Amino acid sequence: MNGFQKLFSICLLLTGILIPSPVCANPANRQAFVRYFGEYLPANLNSCSVCHVGAHAEGAESLEDFPHNPFGNQLRLEADKLLKAERDPEIDLRLKLLSEADADNDGFSNLQEILFGTAPGDKTKFPDAKAAEKLKRLTADFTEYKSRYAWKPFKPVNRPEVPLIKDADWARNPIDQFIAAGHEQEGLQRAKEASPEILLRRVYLDLIGLNPTPAEIQDFLKEQKTNPQAYEDVVTRLLNHPAYGERWGRHWMDVWRYSDWAGYKQALRESQRHIWHWRDWIIESLNADKGYDQMLVEMLAADELKPDDWDTLRATGYLARNYHSKRDQWMDDVVKHTSQAFLGITVGCAKCHDHMYDEIEQREYYEMRAIFETYHVRTDRVEGVLDTAKNGIPRAYDKSLTAKTWLFEKGDERRPVKEEAIPPGVPTFLGGEFKVSPVSLPMVASQPARRETVKRDLLSHARKMMEQAKAKEQRVAAESELAVLEAQFAIEEMVAKGDKKSDTWKEAALNLVKLQRQSALENARWNLISATQEQQAAQQALENAEAKKKKSVITKAKLRLKKAEQQHKTAETALKKAETDSKAKLTTKYTPRKQPVYPRSSSGRRLAFARWLTDGKNPLTARVAMNHIWLRHFGQPIVPTVNEFGGNGRGPTHPALLDWLAAELVKQDWSMKEMHRLIVTSSTYRMAGTGSEENHKIDPDNKYYWKKSAMRMEGEIVRDNLIYIPGRLDPQLGGPDIDNTQAQDSVRKSIYLRHAHEKLVEFVQIFDGPSVTECYMRDMSVQPHQALAMANSRLTFQATEALTQKLLKQTSGKLDDFIQQAFLSILSRHPDVAEQKMCREFLTHASESSDIKPSTDQFQQLVTVLFNHNDFVTIR
The missing domain is CATH 1.10.238 (Recoverin; domain 1)
Incomplete structure (x- = not known):
């Protein structure tokens, strides 16, 4: 073992990976310690040695070799006290309770030593005699720092008080009060309101992705002179515009990793054919202002919630998209991306070992995998189309209720630990109730071919075939096949109602057997006629070839004749059997209609997870959603790491605002339209994009929103407006994906162009289009080829x-x-x-x-x- 390996092993021990107890050191506590002190933690104290001493560093194998120092021991004992009092022994609370204590009895409090940069558990190290003034200043600054709103993303959202501000007249709603409080705290002078033209274009592009027309601009400029609510009226109109669902649908498709079918020839490697049905569901749901919580429930478990509602079942395209030809990769992807997209945590990091930064044990990764272990993907017919290769709804369903989940040793799929199957579960540290109840499914869910629409389509197809057969003198055979189909439908209905042995059923079964025998006989006769004709044609072809004496043609003709003779022999055999069967005594042993049959029940695991996820007490779901919405309105999120709210992420710029927004989202029944309205009607949103030089010096990155930062259009919106502004855009909503190679000629919106691996729209990608693998937050670059694309496209x-x-x-x-x-x-x-x-x-x-x-x-x-x-x- 080299020096680095030894050091790494020691650090693992120091962070307590081998000790799961909440009172001992662990990665989550280490991160919590760092977050508690933030910018006030001296670099030399960002170390395991703050709480531990190493007796035998070279050969450490447990905390016995790395015991707590006096400060670490104080923290441990304080945790014991809190646990006995049935309180959460979180690091923040322990550090606060022990801030005035003096662990090493050197005359300085734990807080003073940490702020000054000396070890609070080592009495040989303490501030010097000249430190009094510095300690006084540091303590005051840190006290003010800790008096700010505490960001606790893993605790349920408590609606914070809206701060009071000096310039109350500026605030149009609580968002402005939170933002203005930051301005006052940092000494920033906010920008004036944007000009009416800039504001109008901003909100148009923001909500529907299209420029306002000259007429709409002129009308707004005129209207606002007499109507103080002119802007608010525009917002209402845009939120009700069909393009709103397309604009924000593309945003959420980024987060939820939308991808059209990706495969080579007929191979299916990722996603599913016809996944565009899920895309259409997203757009329609947003336009209908379906609650964000309801959208999540339907995407994760519509097959368990509304198993006979084919419109809603489109939502499970989310799960169908996660399909991968390798099952373990499929399960990895669904756990990883579901946790990041909806919860903003990296559960996937716990596949191989306990999470290095958050309180997620390795076992909990597999418990979350178990939620999805039973599900698979199928394609159901859509009305009017019998061939699912041409169209169909890709959807989720539970294929096996007995599927087991095993923990993989060190995350290696080749090393499953089969002593115990892992049950479904959610990360414990997030709280909430996860209760699984199996779901009984209706007949049309387990036998989708029994749906009335499918039966009508089958009958329509059979009648069409009969009409076509008339011209070919096959009318009798075709009519018998139609009669068989109708009789099968009739007896299926009887069985569905519980009638299996009555005289009526026996009569129907006998009639069906008679019709099936008759149909088989007629088809066998026709097949023999066809086989005879083919044999004669093949014989004539061989004679013609032999007359020409061309060897290759003769060989081909012989092969054709041999095949025709085999088919003729098979047809003769089939006809003899059909004739024999037709003379046999009738029985009730009819042949059921061939149709796919799926389980009659579902595990209920995904529905339980969806309900846990969308419970108003879940600490993350609403916060993560509002962070995404805020990002796309302002170009920068409140939590910079949008898919990582945990210990390895970055803290929020406005934690109280995000909590207030999350609480408001739940209060508004998870209505995204209402949250959009709140944001775009705020004074914060309406600010101009320019400000003073002094502001630039104080806050060069505009973290405190003292102006409205400019944003570059996404590639889709650039392309759409190039088509829309001249009046060429086709406003049609929905439908199958359009070949990505048609992007330069199609006049449909970019959201309808194919988006998959190796099937990307080049123009869109030049302007930082979405990655197929994951795109929680798009990059925004300035590249020469963007200008070239605009000039030469x-x-x-x-x-x-x-x-x-x-x-x-x-x-x-x-x-x-x-x-x-x-x-x-x-x-x-x-x-x-x-x-x-x-x-x-x-x-x-x-x-x-x-x-x-x-x-x-x-x-x-x-x-x-x-x-x-x-x-x-x-x-x-």
């Missing part, structure tokens, strides 16, 4: 040509009117005086006289310049 050429023709027609080629309309159409604002003058000069520079009308090419060049303007791809 066929989308841009088509947009400039179409918009130029449209504006020339509207303005009759009048220069000033054309310039005004071009700016309003593309940049959603009027040009200023300098821009108007510059554009006029651009259009007339080739002519000595301003009376000469510019050419269409010149107008188109101006439009091209505006589409390539930075303001077009920027949400200000």
